[in-house]
Amino acid sequence: MTRRQAREEAFILIFEKVFNQDSVEEILELAAETRDLTPDDYIKTVFSGVYEKLDLLDEIIAENSIGWNIKRISKTALCVLRLAIFEIMFMDAIPVAVSINEAVELCKKYATAEDASFVNGILSTVAKSL
Secondary structure: OOHHHHHHHHHHHEEEEEEEEEOOHHHHHHHHHOOOOOOOHHHHHHHHHHHHHHHHHHHHHHHHOOOOHHHHHHHHHHHHHHHHHHHHOOOOOOOOOHHHHHHHHHHHHHHHHHHHHHHHHHHHHHHHHH
């Protein structure tokens, strides 16, 4: 599995958790059973890390989305932002530009062009502030 594919799988898991009260471990197990997903270290780290740091990530998103209440951000864009900000803050081996670019690509695939533009703006601001 390529890093891009792993990132997309991690995004899908993060998105699933928004609508599911099961634990991270239970969601991973279910994905392995139903989708034949064999999560690599990246997927496990990002998926569990996003939910361990959820309050911090959401605080950063809220601080940098001027004029937007975090509750009004689409669930898709919010999950992409959480994933990308986690990468930027906690995964030094991944260049910031790669995290931003991949987040925009995920938005283009799973959301709208407006979401992609919004995510790009937020992530650029976050990257500059960190």
